[in-house]
Amino acid sequence: MCPHLPPLFFFNPTLLLPVWPVCFFPPTLSEMKEKNPWHTPVTIIISVIGVIAIVALVTVAVLQNRPLPKKYKYGIVLDAGSSHTALYIYEWPAEKDNNTGRVQQKHSCKVKGPGISSYASAPLKAGESLRECMQEAKQWVPEKRHHETPLYLGATAGMRLLNMENSAASEKVFGAVEETLQKSPFSFQGARILSGQEEGAFGWVTVNYLDDRLKQGLETTGALDLGGASTQISFVSDQFDGSESLNNSVTFRLYGNDYNLYTHSFLCYGKDQALRLTLAHQTQSGPESILDPCFNTGYTSTRNYSVLYDSPCVSDRKPQNAPQTFTQQGVGNFQECQEVVKKIFNFTHCKYTRCSFNGVFQPLLQGPFGAFSAYYFVMNFLNLTDTSISLDTVKAKLERYCATPWSQVTQQHPDTKVKYLAEYCFSGTYILTLLTNGYNFTSETYSDIKFIKKIKGSDAGWTLGYMLNLTNMIPAEAPDTPPLPHAGYVSIVTVMALLLFILFIISLRPLWPRCSKQPQII
Numbered sequence: 001m002c003p004h005l006p007p008l009f010f011f012n013p014t015l016l017l018p019v020w021p022v023c024f025f026p027p028t029l030s031e032m033k034e035k036n037p038w039h040t041p042v043t044i045i046i047s048v049i050g051v052i053a054i055v056a057l058v059t060v061a062v063l064q065n066r067p068l069p070k071k072y073k074y075g076i077v078l079d080a081g082s083s084h085t086a087l088y089i090y091e092w093p094a095e096k097d098n099n100t101g102r103v104q105q106k107h108s109c110k111v112k113g114p115g116i117s118s119y120a121s122a123p124l125k126a127g128e129s130l131r132e133c134m135q136e137a138k139q140w141v142p143e144k145r146h147h148e149t150p151l152y153l154g155a156t157a158g159m160r161l162l163n164m165e166n167s168a169a170s171e172k173v174f175g176a177v178e179e180t181l182q183k184s185p186f187s188f189q190g191a192r193i194l195s196g197q198e199e200g201a202f203g204w205v206t207v208n209y210l211d212d213r214l215k216q217g218l219e220t221t222g223a224l225d226l227g228g229a230s231t232q233i234s235f236v237s238d239q240f241d242g243s244e245s246l247n248n249s250v251t252f253r254l255y256g257n258d259y260n261l262y263t264h265s266f267l268c269y270g271k272d273q274a275l276r277l278t279l280a281h282q283t284q285s286g287p288e289s290i291l292d293p294c295f296n297t298g299y300t301s302t303r304n305y306s307v308l309y310d311s312p313c314v315s316d317r318k319p320q321n322a323p324q325t326f327t328q329q330g331v332g333n334f335q336e337c338q339e340v341v342k343k344i345f346n347f348t349h350c351k352y353t354r355c356s357f358n359g360v361f362q363p364l365l366q367g368p369f370g371a372f373s374a375y376y377f378v379m380n381f382l383n384l385t386d387t388s389i390s391l392d393t394v395k396a397k398l399e400r401y402c403a404t405p406w407s408q409v410t411q412q413h414p415d416t417k418v419k420y421l422a423e424y425c426f427s428g429t430y431i432l433t434l435l436t437n438g439y440n441f442t443s444e445t446y447s448d449i450k451f452i453k454k455i456k457g458s459d460a461g462w463t464l465g466y467m468l469n470l471t472n473m474i475p476a477e478a479p480d481t482p483p484l485p486h487a488g489y490v491s492i493v494t495v496m497a498l499l500l501f502i503l504f505i506i507s508l509r510p511l512w513p514r515c516s517k518q519p520q521i522i
């Protein structure tokens with residue numbers, strides 16, 4: 001053993017014993033016989049106490065700051081859209097509601113059947129239709145959390161239209177839906193129609209929350225939402241302070257940052273109502289058949305005039321003396337389709353500095369943009385979601401798709417719902433026309449649009465933003481955060497403790513034994 005160096009203390013789980021390090025210079029026999037000067041009771045006791053103190057300090061630091069076993073809270077939102085209802089379950093750590101980017105979508109359930117507005121003549125069925133998904137939700141939320149889990153239902157443009165057309169029917173539908181939701185074990189907070197402004201603004205909140213842009217005060221992403229009955233555009237523009245058009249302005253203070261959001265919802269410009277508007281233009285004279293450039297060549301369908309015109313978006317234009325039905329014959333021509341689609345937009349009047357269409361104010365576009373819901377479904381089907389595809393290429397691909405014979409389309413996509421399949425030429429053309437002619441995206445700014453379905457596992461849509469708002473989960477001011485993360489804190493305490501120990505050993509230097517011999521060079 002070597003007397004030249006102090007003992008090192010190696011951690012032994014049962015005993016803390018000083019262990020001598022291997023010596024550089026082999027001790028002589030006489031040295032080995034000498035009494036080791038470090039083995040005085042004082043140095044041994046001080047060293048043992050020092051080691052115990054360090055181990056205790058580090059253990060306390062680790063245990064005290066160890067992340068607690070995660071407990072979660074839950075929230076449920078039902079999105080009662082015009083075409084269907086979907087249920088979303090969100091989850092977040094119970095102890096830190098206020099931190100952004102922490103609420104995640106845990107599960108979603110698509111309600112079977114159409115949207116609740118389609119049950120106007122059988123309202124009870126609207127309530128029944130939700131039961132299966134509510135049952136599923138019970139399995140996804142731990143039972144002991146059921147009673148404290150808020151449950152919301154928000155209805156969008158389908159119910160807005162039904163309410164305009166027949167408010168008694170819309171109330172009955174709400175009555176039936178509320179009855180079902182009140183019976184659930186969750187804490188039902190009410191069912192209501194969202195305004196177009198809310199729908200647009202909450203979609204924007206969702207996208208920017210999931211992208212972690214709000215807490216960090218980063219440049220925000222605009223939100224483009226295409227539904228079946230309405231479509232929303234929301235973005236922050238440096239030139240927009242709200243004064244030019246107050247009803248397009250929503251202001252937020254989130255995490256200590258002020259946002260002046262431009263948002264507009266176009267009722268009747270969701271893709272299903274836009275198709276009605278387009279068909280209404282093609283059937284103004286009440287014909288028995290039309291050649292439709294927005295449907296693939298060889299596609300034919302018999303449509304009922306009263307069904308087509310049964311919507312407040314077109315009902316005032318129903319042609320008089322029209323037969324019961326008309327035949328729609330696809331001729332698949334993108335350019336011609338775009339000409340027909342353009343007719344549903346009005347570009348003639350604008351009382352503001354600039355407008356999108358129908359006399360609606362829109363400030364200068366400021367990207368980037370996330371386009372979701374039907375934008376994504378359609379562009380994904382057409383393989384056009386890649387951001388590197390130029391606007392010209394998108395048009396060329398769409399032109400080719402529209403010109404593809406219907407028989408070939410059905411052969412290539414045997415598993416796709418025929419209703420969707422038949423409408424992709426129209427829907428793709430409508431999306432391009434809306435974005436370019438409607439919102440004024442150009443070949444340059446088109447590449448600012450990203451077609452998205454989910455962000456970090458959560459669906460892009462208004463539901464998450466709606467819940468975050470109603471549960472006050474986004475604070476107006478930036479929350480205080482601990483200056484160091486847990487791992488950083490533990491590492492610093494460990495390093496400091498070791499430094500103290502080394503200092504302590506060095507401070508005992510006067511007690512260190514002197515080497516009696518010069519090292520021998522062998």
Ligand SMILES: O=c1[nH]cnc2c1ncn2[C@@H]1O[C@H](COP(=O)(O)OP(=O)(O)O)[C@@H](O)[C@H]1O
Binds near residue numbers: 082
């Ligand atoms: O897989 C799909 N392919 C094409 N369109 C789809 C698909 N899934 C949903 N959609 C469409 O997305 C739209 C969703 O609209 P939603 O029901 O949210 O209406 P709203 O937001 O206007 O109330 C509808 O037009 C629906 O047909």
Ligand SMILES: [Ca+2]
Binds near residue numbers: 081373
């Ligand atoms: Ca929607």
